[in-house]
Amino acid sequence: MTDEVSFQRRYGPWALIAGGSEGIGRSFALQLASRGLHLILVARRQERLEATAQEIHERFGVQVSQHAEDLTAPDLERRLDTLVAGREIGMLVYNAGATHGAGLLLDTPLEDARKLVHLNCLGPLTAVHLLGSRMRARGRGGIILMSSMSALAGGGYVATYAATKAFDRVLAEGLWWEFGPCGVDVLGLLAGATATPAMARSTVRYDRAGTTAGQAAMQKLSITPMDPDDVAREALEHLGHGPIWIAGEQNRATAERLSRTPREEVIRLMSEASAKLHGLAPPKRADG
Amino acid sequence: MTDEVSFQRRYGPWALIAGGSEGIGRSFALQLASRGLHLILVARRQERLEATAQEIHERFGVQVSQHAEDLTAPDLERRLDTLVAGREIGMLVYNAGATHGAGLLLDTPLEDARKLVHLNCLGPLTAVHLLGSRMRARGRGGIILMSSMSALAGGGYVATYAATKAFDRVLAEGLWWEFGPCGVDVLGLLAGATATPAMARSTVRYDRAGTTAGQAAMQKLSITPMDPDDVAREALEHLGHGPIWIAGEQNRATAERLSRTPREEVIRLMSEASAKLHGLAPPKRADG
Numbered sequence: 001m002t003d004e005v006s007f008q009r010r011y012g013p014w015a016l017i018a019g020g021s022e023g024i025g026r027s028f029a030l031q032l033a034s035r036g037l038h039l040i041l042v043a044r045r046q047e048r049l050e051a052t053a054q055e056i057h058e059r060f061g062v063q064v065s066q067h068a069e070d071l072t073a074p075d076l077e078r079r080l081d082t083l084v085a086g087r088e089i090g091m092l093v094y095n096a097g098a099t100h101g102a103g104l105l106l107d108t109p110l111e112d113a114r115k116l117v118h119l120n121c122l123g124p125l126t127a128v129h130l131l132g133s134r135m136r137a138r139g140r141g142g143i144i145l146m147s148s149m150s151a152l153a154g155g156g157y158v159a160t161y162a163a164t165k166a167f168d169r170v171l172a173e174g175l176w177w178e179f180g181p182c183g184v185d186v187l188g189l190l191a192g193a194t195a196t197p198a199m200a201r202s203t204v205r206y207d208r209a210g211t212t213a214g215q216a217a218m219q220k221l222s223i224t225p226m227d228p229d230d231v232a233r234e235a236l237e238h239l240g241h242g243p244i245w246i247a248g249e250q251n252r253a254t255a256e257r258l259s260r261t262p263r264e265e266v267i268r269l270m271s272e273a274s275a276k277l278h279g280l281a282p283p284k285r286a287d288g
Numbered sequence: 289m290t291d292e293v294s295f296q297r298r299y300g301p302w303a304l305i306a307g308g309s310e311g312i313g314r315s316f317a318l319q320l321a322s323r324g325l326h327l328i329l330v331a332r333r334q335e336r337l338e339a340t341a342q343e344i345h346e347r348f349g350v351q352v353s354q355h356a357e358d359l360t361a362p363d364l365e366r367r368l369d370t371l372v373a374g375r376e377i378g379m380l381v382y383n384a385g386a387t388h389g390a391g392l393l394l395d396t397p398l399e400d401a402r403k404l405v406h407l408n409c410l411g412p413l414t415a416v417h418l419l420g421s422r423m424r425a426r427g428r429g430g431i432i433l434m435s436s437m438s439a440l441a442g443g444g445y446v447a448t449y450a451a452t453k454a455f456d457r458v459l460a461e462g463l464w465w466e467f468g469p470c471g472v473d474v475l476g477l478l479a480g481a482t483a484t485p486a487m488a489r490s491t492v493r494y495d496r497a498g499t500t501a502g503q504a505a506m507q508k509l510s511i512t513p514m515d516p517d518d519v520a521r522e523a524l525e526h527l528g529h530g531p532i533w534i535a536g537e538q539n540r541a542t543a544e545r546l547s548r549t550p551r552e553e554v555i556r557l558m559s560e561a562s563a564k565l566h567g568l569a570p571p572k573r574a575d576g
Contacts, residue, residue: 077398104466105413105416105417105420105462105463105466106417106420106421106424106466110365110413110414110417110418113413113417114410114413114414117405117409117410117413121405121409121451121452121455122402122405125393125398125401125402125405125448126398126402128393129393129394129398129401130398132393132394133394136394136573137573139573151454151458153458153461154457154458154459154460154461154462154463154464154465154531155461155462155465156462156465156466157462157466158462159458159459159461159462159463159465159466160413160459160462162458162459162461162462163409163454163455163456163458163459163462164409164455165458166439166451166454166455166457166458167409167451167452167454167455168451169442169454170439170441170442170450170451170453170454171442171447171448171450171451172442173441173442173443173447173450173551173555174393174442174443174444174445174446174447174448174450174451174555174559175393175442175447176442176555177442177443177444177447177555177556177559177571178392178393178394178444178445178447178571179571180571181570181571181572181573182571182572182573183573242552243442243551243552243555244551259547263461263531263532264530264531267461267462267464267465267531268465271462271465282469283465283466283467283468283469283470284469284470285424285425285427285469285470285471
């Protein structure tokens, strides 16, 4: 049995990728297709979905089905069930929610924070409950949940985002323990700065001076964004070998260093990094 | 200026306690009333609320207003705004969500997990956004968000609960940084086993052999539940002195030990403790 055949038996025939049209999700899609899995891509924007789906079908010859869906919908379980349409999903990658705004909680609408919770907490719970129960019944499958280096401690300007990513990390850890004996591999993936369209949009949007200033800030902070293909490759290599993987040598070294740093200092460092990256002012009294 | 007067100026005249009818929330209510704050108690059960409200009013002479509300309601912001009715809230204690079931994610309805996210993630976000913006405008106030020792790592049987408590911890850390310069103190409180009615109900419900077996398991695990009054007292002492407080000497020692233990082992230890505490069977294939 070749590696490809055993991969397909374990994680095929279909993979569902939430947030699969661009960035890290697109890298997962390409790599899973190159290993012979058929794909169901779910994302918000029809246009980007179609371009990615067509490219993958042409390059790898696998079936690709694409669905423009809002993953924050309250009836997400029903929607996912409908679009899966009885196909056997052996792999779930929940990669949505990478795009995020930055700002003080009180300076952004409550609805933005609530949407993040729907996308990053309720979304993965729903997808795992629906598709994971079928994986458990078959005794095989793989689930990758996207977390972030932001999960390592709270931070100003990204307070809700970091909280949702801590949720994803700790959820993946618990599910790794619950699903392992059932033959289903669960991995929580902590990604740091990654060169994705979402990151480019985020720095453009929040840094009035434009992309260049965002890039300059990253250089100043000694952050070298990873290639999304490398993030996906590392995750697939480590699926089945523990609950959590931190993508990138540099990020693993940072996490190790932060784990030995007093928590208050970590929070300050993370908050100051976000301020620089997004060009945001420090908090002050509303009438100050 | 006496300590009481300065406490009232900083955190008064009203405190809103979500989940204030019993357990740790009730202890907060008693201690805040003893320091002269008027109280708005919000919880699910009208009967318990009334008993607590009456007791506090009689003992301390402060005004106590009680409201039976479901904190998982989608229109929570409007509901909270209505019941606050223009009163000046100087202190928010979000203590709801202590009660939780235990079971493998796939063996419990998705709706239970979703409710936990509403209660433990969307609830505090909503309350902080609504009441915190007024505190910031006044340049003073205090916010205590309940987290748990469960937040320290994922665990089987409580995968969603632990994830929501990691959310609360990391949210509190980010908000501590955002609110501090505005004169508003934020504290995330990590409580371990505490002798509350909710804990008694949880062990009775999930341990078929009754309370005694749950208590025996705790003894076997060397867990001595804390008195809820001590948990609340420690939190109030540490409000304004850092983002996070772990209640109890024993819990602080445990957290310190776990931080030096490999994460996979922590997850295993926590999962096995939950299994013993709730008398639950290990995970296996659905058809196994």
